Amino acid sequence: MSDSENPSDAAGEDVKSEEQSSFEMSPEPPREHPADSSPVPKTRKRPENKSPCANVQGLPETLKSDQDSHKGTSEAVAQGGWGYWGSWGKSLLSTATATVTTVGQGISHVIEKAETSLGIPSPEDLSACVEEEEKTDGEAREGESDRAGADGASAMGSAMGMLTSLSSVVQSTGKTVITGGLDALEFIGKKTMDVIAEGDPGFKKTKGLMIRTTTLSQVLREAKEREEQQTAEKLTSDSEKKAHYGMLFDEFQGLSHLEALEILSRESDAKVKSVLSTITGEPLIQLKEELELIKEPFSLVDFDDDDVDETKEDDAGTEFTKELTDTLSQLRISVTMDKLSQVVKNVHNHMADMKKSDVPALEKEEGREDNVMSKYNAEDVHSAAIRSLAEITARAIEQFHKVAEIVLLCSSKEAAAEEQAKVLAHITVMLCKEISLLSKRFTTCLTTIGSSEKGEVLNPLITGVFLEASNSASYIQDAFQLLMPVMEVSHIQRTSDPTQ
Amino acid sequence: MAYAYLFKYIIIGDTGVGKSCLLLQFTDKRFQPVHDLTIGVEFGARMITIDGKQIKLQIWDTAGQESFRSITRSYYRGAAGALLVYDITRRDTFNHLTTWLEDARQHSNSNMVIMLIGNKSDLESRREVKKEEGEAFAREHGLIFMETSAKTASNVEEAFINTAKEIYEKIQEGVFDINNEANGIKIGPQHAATNSTLPGSQGGPQTGGGCC
Numbered sequence: 001m002s003d004s005e006n007p008s009d010a011a012g013e014d015v016k017s018e019e020q021s022s023f024e025m026s027p028e029p030p031r032e033h034p035a036d037s038s039p040v041p042k043t044r045k046r047p048e049n050k051s052p053c054a055n056v057q058g059l060p061e062t063l064k065s066d067q068d069s070h071k072g073t074s075e076a077v078a079q080g081g082w083g084y085w086g087s088w089g090k091s092l093l094s095t096a097t098a099t100v101t102t103v104g105q106g107i108s109h110v111i112e113k114a115e116t117s118l119g120i121p122s123p124e125d126l127s128a129c130v131e132e133e134e135k136t137d138g139e140a141r142e143g144e145s146d147r148a149g150a151d152g153a154s155a156m157g158s159a160m161g162m163l164t165s166l167s168s169v170v171q172s173t174g175k176t177v178i179t180g181g182l183d184a185l186e187f188i189g190k191k192t193m194d195v196i197a198e199g200d201p202g203f204k205k206t207k208g209l210m211i212r213t214t215t216l217s218q219v220l221r222e223a224k225e226r227e228e229q230q231t232a233e234k235l236t237s238d239s240e241k242k243a244h245y246g247m248l249f250d251e252f253q254g255l256s257h258l259e260a261l262e263i264l265s266r267e268s269d270a271k272v273k274s275v276l277s278t279i280t281g282e283p284l285i286q287l288k289e290e291l292e293l294i295k296e297p298f299s300l301v302d303f304d305d306d307d308v309d310e311t312k313e314d315d316a317g318t319e320f321t322k323e324l325t326d327t328l329s330q331l332r333i334s335v336t337m338d339k340l341s342q343v344v345k346n347v348h349n350h351m352a353d354m355k356k357s358d359v360p361a362l363e364k365e366e367g368r369e370d371n372v373m374s375k376y377n378a379e380d381v382h383s384a385a386i387r388s389l390a391e392i393t394a395r396a397i398e399q400f401h402k403v404a405e406i407v408l409l410c411s412s413k414e415a416a417a418e419e420q421a422k423v424l425a426h427i428t429v430m431l432c433k434e435i436s437l438l439s440k441r442f443t444t445c446l447t448t449i450g451s452s453e454k455g456e457v458l459n460p461l462i463t464g465v466f467l468e469a470s471n472s473a474s475y476i477q478d479a480f481q482l483l484m485p486v487m488e489v490s491h492i493q494r495t496s497d498p499t500q
Numbered sequence: 501m502a503y504a505y506l507f508k509y510i511i512i513g514d515t516g517v518g519k520s521c522l523l524l525q526f527t528d529k530r531f532q533p534v535h536d537l538t539i540g541v542e543f544g545a546r547m548i549t550i551d552g553k554q555i556k557l558q559i560w561d562t563a564g565q566e567s568f569r570s571i572t573r574s575y576y577r578g579a580a581g582a583l584l585v586y587d588i589t590r591r592d593t594f595n596h597l598t599t600w601l602e603d604a605r606q607h608s609n610s611n612m613v614i615m616l617i618g619n620k621s622d623l624e625s626r627r628e629v630k631k632e633e634g635e636a637f638a639r640e641h642g643l644i645f646m647e648t649s650a651k652t653a654s655n656v657e658e659a660f661i662n663t664a665k666e667i668y669e670k671i672q673e674g675v676f677d678i679n680n681e682a683n684g685i686k687i688g689p690q691h692a693a694t695n696s697t698l699p700g701s702q703g704g705p706q707t708g709g710g711c712c
Contacts, residue, residue: 225689228502256543256558263574335539405540408571 216478217259224250245390245468249475254394258475261401261482264408268485275492290495291488293418297425298484317341317348320434327430330423332415333406340395347388347438354381354445378450382461385442386468389435393472396431397479400424404486410493417491421484428480432473439469504553507667508560508684509660510576510608512600513585514593515564518619521650522585523561526660531651538563541575548661550668554688557660569603576607580676580684581615581663586634588618588647589626594633601641609683611675615644615663622649 224246249255272291279287321341328337354376376384407420414420443462450458511519520535520542527544544559560579562572576582582604586593597616604614618634631647638645644662648655670676671685678685 229689253543253545256545256560260541260560260575263577264571267574402539405568405571409567 216475217255217262220246220249220258220475221255224255245386245471248387248390249394252391252394254390254397254475257394257398257401258479261397261404261479264401264404265482265485268408268489272485272488272492287492290418290491294421294487294491295484297418297421298481316352317344317434320344320430324427324430327423327427330415331403331407331420332413333403333411333420335399335402335406337399340392340399343388343391343395344434347392350384350388351438351441351445354384354449376449378446378453378458378461381442381446381449382464385439385446385465388438388442389465389468389472392431392435392438393475396476400476400479400483404483407483407486407490410490414490414494417487417494420490421487424480424483424487428477431476435469435472435476439465502554503547503556503688505668505671505678505688506556506558506686507580507664508558508578509581509583509663510560510562510579510604511583511585512562512572512576512604513564513583513617514587514590514596514600515566517564517585517587517590517593518650519564519583519585520561522583522617522619522648522656522659523559525650525653525656527559529653531653533651537565540568540571546660548664550661550665553668555664555668556688557664559660573603573607576604577609578682578684579608579612580667581613582608583615583617583659583663584643585617585619586629587620588629588631588634589620589623591628594618594629594637597637611670611683613644613663613666613670614641615646615659615666616641617659618645618647619650621647621654622652 224244227244227246276284276287321337321344324341325337328335403424407414407417415423442465446458446462446465450461511523513519515537520538521531523542523544524535525531527546538561540563542561544561546557546559548555548557560575562568562575584597584600584604586597588594601614604612616634616638618629618631634647635645637643644666646655646659646662648659650656667676667685671678676683676685678687
């Protein structure tokens with residue numbers, strides 16, 4: 001988006017290199033996001049307004065790079081390619097403000113299609129790479145950038161991250177697949193455009209959420225219903241076991257909390273507008289300035305996958321929950337994180353449990369019966385991952401909903417709305433990082449436990465986890481955006497009522 | 501899982517009358533003597549069967565505290581049914597019913613089915629409000645009435661289900677426009693397409709789980 005795009009070229013390169021490694025391990029230590037200064041330095045990235053296909057057609061020689069020269073280094077390059085693809089797909093998904101995803105069904109299909117037609121490395125490989133990199137941290141990034149340099153086109157560092165990602169993907173796969181790939185991309189593009197155009201013609205970030213005729217929860221509910229319908233249709237033994245993110249999300253009352261939060265957001269928005277329409281002159285200018293300050297943190301939220309450091313020792317989520325609780329306390333409102341913290345802890349414990357059970361199975365080496373021996377199979381890990389993501393996301397949205405309710409009560413002890421907005425932005429980033437971290441750990445776990453599974457069994461599972469993690473992050477960020485009018489109203493109420 | 505209709509309910513009434521306990525008893529079939537104060541609104545859901553049709557109840561359990569009133573009012577809209585609860589051992593909760601009723605009528609759609617509930621019927625010895633008084637109030641204001649006990653589960657099931665029956669009848673009579681979601685009713689996905697319901701087998705484990 002134009003408002004989130006960094007104008008300078010240098011910054012453009014920066015963005016590019018971040019995208020590059022978004023689905024890989026970051027060799028760098030995680031960046032700090034101090035809550036008091038500017039907690040979220042960069043804007044949330046949105047893809048270009050243009051159709052991806054148009055961009056590709058405009059590409060000259062870069063497309064012509066031959067397959068053979070890349071075959072030798074296929075794994076390495078392919079890894080980079082997936083990195084691009086991953087972040088590109090991610091930003092696409094978030095652009096649609098979670099709507100295009102239709103909670104798992106539509107897009108995952110498209111992505112699978114895109115995967116096969118583009119010749120992108122299997123998620124299995126990717127995950128294996130991630131694991132590998134855990135060991136060979138240091139040189140990873142340097143090598144990465146060298147390769148990028150050699151690749152020429154991707155080193156251009158054009159501000160259009162999408163263009164580079166596309167060219168790189170195409171480069172590494174060769175000309176022959178372009179047509180097939182374009183079909184898939186066009187399909188994704190169309191679907192994304194449809195959804196965006198439907199209610200958000202201006203591509204105005206998530207702010208559009210409030211203006212849209214269809215609300216997020218409504219879209220999610222419909223998606224969930226389609227899922228339900230599908231399940232009802234093919235009620236075979238297989239589909240019963242499969243984890244459905246949308247249905248689980250609803251089961252954990254995520255939809256209800258989202259719906260309630262939307263109600264509060266909508267009413268608050270109306271209140272702000274009516275207040276602004278009743279005052280004039282100096283007070284109006286002053287209030288507008290104050291509201292601008294509150295809005296600021298909401299347009300600054302960015303979360304970079306590469307900030308996530310999954311090499312950290314398993315800490316059963318205690319560090320995360322502690323930080324979360326500390327951050328939340330800065331709001332100075334009476335809301336606890338108990339439910340969310342508990343869920344995060346449970347997920348960490350469950351994962352540790354699955355990892356432990358995996359060890360003896362691998363050590364046994366008694367033929368191909370690892371899966372029978374192991375307590376968990378790949379399907380179990382996948383289900384656990386989807387379930388965990390759905391539950392954490394539901395609890396996160398509940399948390400935001402509770403914050404909204406308490407903030408609207410307006411107590412005098414609260415921190416200033418502007419401060420609160422910053423804290424909430426920080427919390428959003430923290431949650432998204434945790435989601436990302438968990439999804440990476442889950443896929444690593446999936447790769448080890450499912451090592452004897454065939455690629456076509458394992459790949460969709462891994463893709464599914466990454467996809468739903470990206471959905472989760474989108475929902476959380478959208479829920480955060482819903483808080484904006486709530487903070488504004490809270491500010492207006494507190495400043496207009498001298499008794500408080 | 502797959503349902504023919506979804507009804508949105510709200511539970512309203514003074515703080516401490518047992519709204520959350522009624523919900524817990526209905527969704528989880530258990531009783532918690534000490535319950536945290538509800539902040540804003542909490543949710544519960546359960547599948548029931550009426551006239552052979554699976555109906556999903558989506559229940560919004562609101563905070564009873566006065567301070568939350570302006571927020572909880574926002575949630576009234578789009579509810580098909582309301583459970584208005586008072587505590588038979590506390591006369592003041594009964595006295596406040598008129599205010600609650602006015603509030604509910606003002607902020608929700610006119611066809612909303614309201615069930616008046618006198619809760620804590622197990623505490624007969626401490627009763628302050630006679631059953632006849634509840635019945636009279638209900639008659640006067642066109643409500644359905646029941647005395648329940650969230651503790652012993654007496655009439656809890658009936659309260660939720662009878663409300664649903666009333667809504668269902670109104671749908672049959674054409675009072676509710678089911679295509680308007682502001683009425684708090686949604687047609688289920690599977691109902692719209694085909695009527696091959698999966699009775700019991702689908703609803704069974706769901707209701708047992710209590711969550712959904």
